[in-house]
Amino acid sequence: MAKKEKKSLEFFTDWKYAPALESTDHIRLNKQYDLFINGKFVKPNSDKYYDTINPATEEKIARIADANAKDVDTAVKAAKTAYDKTWSKMPAKERAKYIFRIARLIQEKARELSVIETMNGGKAIRESRDIDIPLAANHFFYYAGWADKLEYAFPNRHPKSLGVAGQIIPWNFPLLMAAWKIAPALATGNTVVLKPAETTPLTCLKLAEIIQESGLPDGVVNIVTGFGPTGAAIVNHPLVNKVAFTGSTTVGKWIQKSIAGTDKKLTLELGGKAANIIFEDAPIDQAVEGIVNGIFFNQGHVCCAGSRLFVQESVADEVIHKLKNRLETLIVGDPMDKNTDIGAINSKMQLNKINEYIKIGLNDGADMYQSQCSIPKKGFFVKPTLFLNTSQSHRISQEEIFGPVLAIQTFRTIEEVIEKANNIPYGLSAGVWTDKGSRIFNMTQKLRAGVVWANTYNKFDPTSPFGGYKESGFGREGGLHGLMPYLKF
Numbered sequence: 434m435a436k437k438e439k440k441s442l443e444f445f446t447d448w449k450y451a452p453a454l455e456s457t458d459h460i461r462l463n464k465q466y467d468l469f470i471n472g473k474f475v476k477p478n479s480d481k482y483y484d485t486i487n488p489a490t491e492e493k494i495a496r497i498a499d500a501n502a503k504d505v506d507t508a509v510k511a512a513k514t515a516y517d518k519t520w521s522k523m524p525a526k527e528r529a530k531y532i533f534r535i536a537r538l539i540q541e542k543a544r545e546l547s548v549i550e551t552m553n554g555g556k557a558i559r560e561s562r563d564i565d566i567p568l569a570a571n572h573f574f575y576y577a578g579w580a581d582k583l584e585y586a587f588p589n590r591h592p593k594s595l596g597v598a599g600q601i602i603p604w605n606f607p608l609l610m611a612a613w614k615i616a617p618a619l620a621t622g623n624t625v626v627l628k629p630a631e632t633t634p635l636t637c638l639k640l641a642e643i644i645q646e647s648g649l650p651d652g653v654v655n656i657v658t659g660f661g662p663t664g665a666a667i668v669n670h671p672l673v674n675k676v677a678f679t680g681s682t683t684v685g686k687w688i689q690k691s692i693a694g695t696d697k698k699l700t701l702e703l704g705g706k707a708a709n710i711i712f713e714d715a716p717i718d719q720a721v722e723g724i725v726n727g728i729f730f731n732q733g734h735v736c737c738a739g740s741r742l743f744v745q746e747s748v749a750d751e752v753i754h755k756l757k758n759r760l761e762t763l764i765v766g767d768p769m770d771k772n773t774d775i776g777a778i779n780s781k782m783q784l785n786k787i788n789e790y791i792k793i794g795l796n797d798g799a800d801m802y803q804s805q806c807s808i809p810k811k812g813f814f815v816k817p818t819l820f821l822n823t824s825q826s827h828r829i830s831q832e833e834i835f836g837p838v839l840a841i842q843t844f845r846t847i848e849e850v851i852e853k854a855n856n857i858p859y860g861l862s863a864g865v866w867t868d869k870g871s872r873i874f875n876m877t878q879k880l881r882a883g884v885v886w887a888n889t890y891n892k893f894d895p896t897s898p899f900g901g902y903k904e905s906g907f908g909r910e911g912g913l914h915g916l917m918p919y920l921k922f
């Protein structure tokens with residue numbers, strides 16, 4: 434940072450918070466995890482295991498089974514038998530009781546689950562404790578309520594379950610994504626085979642233990658760990674009736690191709706490159722906080738992250754000045770510390786990808802500004818980064834980085850910003866900051882994004898549907914809409 438600029442950042446701080454580490458002595462983790470099939474943990478037919486690590490320390494946490502196609506076949510057959518013999522025959526109000534029980538057990542074990550989520554994924558404990566785990570429990574509570582009310586949800590349409598749902602999830606919200614997928618599938622009477630991401634299997638395996646404890650009939654939920662080929666084996670299994678995928682657009686397109694011509698139902702929740710738009714009449718301080726919440730918390734590992742910032746020209750200097758100030762106060766480091774704002778990047782591979790994009794931004798001629806903070810020597814960390822003077826054609830303005838990197842542009846008119854915001858292959862989410870209600874309604878009509886937040890950002894609720902336009906995928910998760918992909922009429 435230039436000397437002159439450092440002086441002008443009035444909130445620049447040299448003082449530090451004392452560490453406030455969350456304790457880890459209350460958690461129970463095994464050294465090795467097998468596959469959860471038909472209500473039991475079983476050794477993989479592949480006989481292969483891999484290590485899962487803590488991305489903040491690079492230390493090994495446990496050995497995880499790597500399921501092959503034969504293991505997936507066993508899991509899918511267990512799910513099919515459970516569907517035919519038990520789950521599809523059970524009265525809906527009985528199904529609901531199990532889902533409620535899972536929700537309550539998640540609440541009871543929330544502290545342990547939060548710590549494990551942070552250990553395995555790298556996200557700040559504040560995020561997993563206050564957002565991920567409570568929301569995961571809430572999704573089970575919410576969908577438990579729908580289980581015996583499907584006839585009311587879809588009057589005169591006689592909804593029926595599909596059978597076996599194959600579900601594949603990414604590493605950025607491991608337990609929450611599992612809840613988004615499993616809860617509506619169970620509420621609608623389907624059985625499940627789920628694969629967590631290779632880097633973050635642990636909370637899903639703890640969920641398997643919770644499912645055992647809940648007494649859910651064997652085979653109703655099966656959890657198979659592994660890599661891409663494990664996911665592919667689920668997608669291609671002939672007894673799978675529905676595929677629900679959250680992850681990258683590349684893998685999503687591959688899945689869509691591979692099930693073309695079958696009668697499998699499909700929902701895809703894919704990448705994003707959201708526009709966060711600040712008008713001159715916006716409450717600037719709140720907007721700056723919204724920008725930070727939108728892209729820097731959770732290391733930018735959010736598909737709906739506000740990774741493109743559009744600021745109206747008349748307030749650009751003020752917003753950028755305040756944003757730089759705020760950047761300097763963000764604490765990057767040990768995710769287990771309750772003061773930490775930005776934890777570890779999920780994997781070495783993702784860290785390399787983010788650093789590669791930072792280089793691309795510089796080579797393309799954008800001006801970079803990074804926080805002066807220091808980052809730990811061990812583990813995968815990156816400083817929160819702004820790119821100023823970017824244009825629509827810059828790759829950092831077009832491609833999903835999935836890290837704490839913000840590309841900033843200015844605009845003059847509402848027409849200009851709508852055009853720029855929509856001129857992208859993605860359409861998952863957007864943010865609008867303005868004092869004017871009519872402008873908010875105008876923007877929500879014209880922005881091609883599944884979710885548009887107004888004067889807030891990254892707010893989630895189980896009652897509210899979520900999903901994308903264009904290459905961000907199709908189908909909705911959450912709310913009443915989230916039941917539909919698991920039903921036929």
Ligand code: NAP
Pocket residue numbers: 601602603604605606628629630631632659660661662663664665666668679680681682684685687688701702703704705735736833835861901905906
């Ligand atoms: P990814 O590589 O697409 O992986 C997602 C999941 O698919 C993982 O479980 C992965 O297993 C599995 N997979 C990989 N190759 C597969 C194949 N050929 N067939 C079936 N499954 C396969 O994405 P990621 O790197 O984990 O996650 C980041 C991406 O997810 C970002 O693009 C982000 O925007 C997107 N995302 C979207 C949403 C949303 O709701 N729209 C939410 C979260 C994340 P492995 O882990 O073993 O590779």
Ligand code: MG
Pocket residue numbers: none
């Ligand atoms: Mg992957």
